[in-house]
Amino acid sequence: MKVVAVLYPDKHPDRHPDVLASTERGLDLGEHLAEQGHELVTTSDTGDELDAQLTDAEVVVTTPFWPLYLGRERIEKAANLKLVITAGVGSDHVDADAATERGITVAEVTGSNVVSVAEHNVLQILALVRNFVPAHQQVLDGRWDVADAAQEAHDLEGKTVGIIGLGAIGARTALRLKPFDVTMLYHARHRRSPADESVLGVRYSRLDDLISQSDVVCAALPLMEGSKALFDADRIATMKQGAWLVNTARGAIVDTDALREACESGRLGGYAGDTWYPQPAPADHPWRDMPRHALTIHYSGMTIEAQQRIAAGVREIIDLHLDGSAPPEDYIIAAPGD
Known part of the structure; x- marks a missing residue:
């Protein structure tokens, strides 16, 4: 089984040893999957490289909203895809209708953040x-x-x-x-x-x-x-x-x-x-330089403790999938037949 994890890029991983939701750490799934004969590919690319990886992926793990927007066109090209997991909370960056029509379950780690x-x-x-x-x-x-x-x-x-x-x-x-x-x-x-x-x-x-x-x-x-x-x-x-x-x-x-x-x-x-539209906010976004604001980038749900809960939840969902079981009911956002 191939798992593609689309996570945050980390330009200085040596400075951020506790950031699990990065391409460098891959939510610490790599060794766990390898021990069972499965493959983990991590990327922050949202173009051709990602599309190439998705062609034979069975599971996609993605942080909320950025960097991946998983729309109908991309879903329809991922012929082997069975499960999409949001590494966190908030899955409206995934076209749930397109996913369930193709027999794909969409899940997230409810409560993690x-x-x-x-x-x-x-x-x-x-x-x-x-x-x-x-x-x-x-x-x-x-x-x-x-x-x-x-x-x-x-x-x-x-x-x-x-x-x-x-x-x-x-x-x-x-x-x-x-x-x-x-x-x-x-x-x-x-x-x-x-x-x-x-x-x-x-x-x-x-x-x-x-x-x-x-x-x-x-x-x-x-x-x-x-x-x-x-x-x-x-x-x-x-x-x-x-x-x-x-x-x-x-x-x-x-x-x-x-x-x-x-x-x-x-x-x-x-x-x-800390939420913007679109995300990531462009340099000229009208909110960046407006008066009377205390905005941050979208990081509130990605504390180190939240990432630890997210990593544990993603691992639980993947392990259940490997056993042929559905995710816990409270983690399911959309499933075939909904």
């Missing part, structure tokens, strides 16, 4: 509310202007935080925010039980009410029908003046130009997140 992304949400909320980035920039620039840094710095305590989507990441974000003594609203397709709401410290709200009442809005929902450009110019206009928006969900949930305009005008107090 939940803690990592939830912590990143809290980090970026605090970075915005406390005006951290401009204050840090003063250090780099050799300045010392407390009034300028403090003018837009606030306490998080007493604020209203709205969380859109209360799945695993949204719920853990709420748990981490609860000690800050904030009022937390949430909106989700399925309302939580009263017991869950009590434990998490949240109160259910309609989406429009949440957006208009929250000082901080945190998007923790998948990209799906109805969520693309959820935050367009009209919806941003209904947010509180100076509210902060955090999005570690999907870049396309926010309208690119409308966001930049809102940050430039001060309509929003700031924007943070």
Whole structure:
């Protein structure tokens, strides 16, 4: 069996000995597969080299969104492909319909990055509310202007935080925010039980009410029908003046130009997140140099601990496949017959 792993390139592997999701480490699958007579090929190429490797691959492992976009045309050329595994969470870079039509199962390591992304949400909320980035920039620039840094710095305590989507990441974000003594609203397709709401410290709200009442809005929902450009110019206009928006969900949930305009005008107090559209973000992406942002590259779900969980999950899925078994049910995104 041939496994092709499309992973992050690492220009300096000697400096990054703990990065498992790289072409150099290959999620530490190489030796494990070789012992059983199977082959692992790692690459970060997305062109002809990758297409050549896919022609006889039975399993493809890919990090979320980059570098591989596995569309219908590429899937149809991979005649032996039986299983696609996202090394992490978020599989909308794979055409699931095209895959299942050809008898291919799509799986991901559900829950592997939940803690990592939830912590990143809290980090970026605090970075915005406390005006951290401009204050840090003063250090780099050799300045010392407390009034300028403090003018837009606030306490998080007493604020209203709205969380859109209360799945695993949204719920853990709420748990981490609860000690800050904030009022937390949430909106989700399925309302939580009263017991869950009590434990998490949240109160259910309609989406429009949440957006208009929250000082901080945190998007923790998948990209799906109805969520693309959820935050367009009209919806941003209904947010509180100076509210902060955090999005570690999907870049396309926010309208690119409308966001930049809102940050430039001060309509929003700031924007943070680590998801972009497209990814990787080009050097001239409108968000890179807009004011009032605390953006990072898309790395929140790739902490060293998350990568360890991802590697273990990918290995589990592959071992089950070798035994002729399906992935665990909670790992399956799409399967033949869906």
